[in-house]
Amino acid sequence: MKKQNVWFVRVIVILAVVMISTSVSSVYAQQSGGMNDDQSVQSDTNAETQGIMILDEKSLFGAYIGFFGLAIAVALAGFGSAIGIGYAAQAANGVMSENPKEFGKYLSILALPGTQGIYGFVIAYMAFAALQTAVLNGGISIGLGIAYAAVCLPVGLGGMISGIHQGKACASGIMMVSKQPDETGKAITMAVFIEFYAILGFLISILALGFLGNL
Secondary structure, three states: HHHHHHHHHHHHHHHHHHHHHHHHHHHHHHOOOOOHHHHHHHHHHHHHHHHHHHOOOOOOHHHOOOOOOHHHHHHHHHHHHHHHHHHHHHHHHHHHHHHHHHHHHHHHHHHHHHHHHHHHHHHHHHHHHHHHHHHHHHOOOOOHHHHHHOOHHHHHHHHHHHHHHHHHHHHHHHHHHHHOOHHHHHHHHHHHHHHHHHHHHHHHHHHHHHHHHHO
């Protein structure tokens, strides 16, 4: 992975952590801001309990945190697919510059890195449907909103990283097929091994969303 891609991941993760922690802190401050001196003494003894109550309190803000998570799922997975397909497309264009009629032979390899973006979209759509219902019913707790954002990360991060590396593998596979036309199956197989880990992230996000839907 190139250095700029690594920094992109770090920035996204840091922004997510800062946003969630700042949001929880601001809500806690609003809840405790109106207390007098006598109440603050009692607040010190019950701080942990009050923090849990705030996280469990139903509000639209919890849904907004969840919406941030589904945006991350789409953005990161789509980012990985776009870069991966870009790598493969560059290799395919270079090979077809000598023989443009072989486009169909490379298409199946070229399309492989695009599946990660689809995984991210499916998870985001499922999360959006659940959060839309929650908003219409008055919102969800901040704790549940954070949980929705967290379950979108496996498909987002897994899709982005695997999509980029799968694109590199597909680019190499296209170069191999251009010289060994009968080795298309081997090129696809090696690229699919990389996608396996995106599928694992996709599955765990689906299972976690199903669990959250029952809460």
